[in-house]
Amino acid sequence: MTIQDIDKILASFFCDIYNHELYPKDPRETRFERWFRGMGRKLPEPLDERELDICLMKEAQRVVQAHGSIQFENLIYRGESLKAYRGEFVTLRYDPDHILTLYVYSCETNDNGEEFLGYAHAVNMDTHDLSLEELKALNKERSQARKEHFNYDALLALGKRKELVEERKEDKKEKRRSEQKRLRSASKKTSNVVELRKSRANVSSNKDDKLELLPERVLREEIQLPKTELQPEVSGQADTQEQERHKLLVPNRKQDLKKIW
Incomplete structure (x- = not known):
């Protein structure tokens, strides 16, 4: 319960x-x-509800926003009578057992007391009834769910980032392979391997040509050398060479032997 x-x-x-x-x-x-x-057999006169508001919980001041709305405990409250007080500070009072309705009072100014301005009801929660503790529990669950959602989003982002990194690595490898393939094809076009192969093929095709045969074996006795006669000029040249050689080796008598040594 x-x-x-x-x-x-x-x-x-x-x-x-x-x-x-x-x-x-x-x-x-x-x-x-x-x-x-x-009581004198007479029922007491009922008190004004505003006189009993002093028994309600008092909250810190809030600023009236556009369309007479006020934010409190992660909920938006709105009151038709608060539209004229946009931008002003007001004091909130509430019943902890029925937190979806706020009692809005003007702030105390000097000796003047608080003036009741009107009610503010939670937006889109007219058919509900929540206490302050239940509202705080809902806010706690909502914040926890938001944190879990953020963590899940972070994990999804991390997974997507890993997939993107792998895709970029594969793209880089593919570009490298295509570049190497292009360089190989370009080197094949500029190389002389094809021409060398063609020339070798031409040489191999000429194997059917007749080869020049070696002469038959000739005996040593059959070889005839031409006879040459010694001419006298050769001996004369030898004598002149001999004289020149002696001239180079024999020193002049006028030179000193020690100097020559």
Whole structure:
């Protein structure tokens, strides 16, 4: 059970059962009758609700935004009577058991008291009823879900980044392969390998030509050398060479032997 359920059970017990039971010290009347007789058999006048607002919880000041809206506990509240107070500071009061409705008061100025300006209801939550604790629990779950969502987005971004890196690596490898292939094809076009192969093919095609045969073997006795006669000029040339050689080796008598040595 929630606090609201316990509140309803206790209120039902005291209002419907306990107050209508007999008073123990005087069994002739019930507790309600005894209380009603003590009030002079006259019900008290109901108090103004604004006089009871002092019992409500008081929140820090807020600024009235556009269209008479106020932000409180991650919710947007709006009141038709607050449109005229746009940009002004106001004081909020609220019932912790019914947090979807705020009581808006003007701020205290000097000795003047607070003036009730109107109600502000949570936007798009007219059919709901939440307490302050329930609203805080919802905000906590919402923030936790937002954090988990952010973490999930971060993991997705990390996975996408890894995939992108792998794609860029593959693109780089493919570009390198294509560049190497292009260089190979260009080197084949500029090389002389094809011409060398063609020339070798031409040489191999000429193998059918007749080869020149070696002469038959000739005996040594059959070789005839031409006879040459010595001419006298050769001996004369030898004598002149001999004289020149002696001239180079024999020193002049006028030179000193020590100097020659």
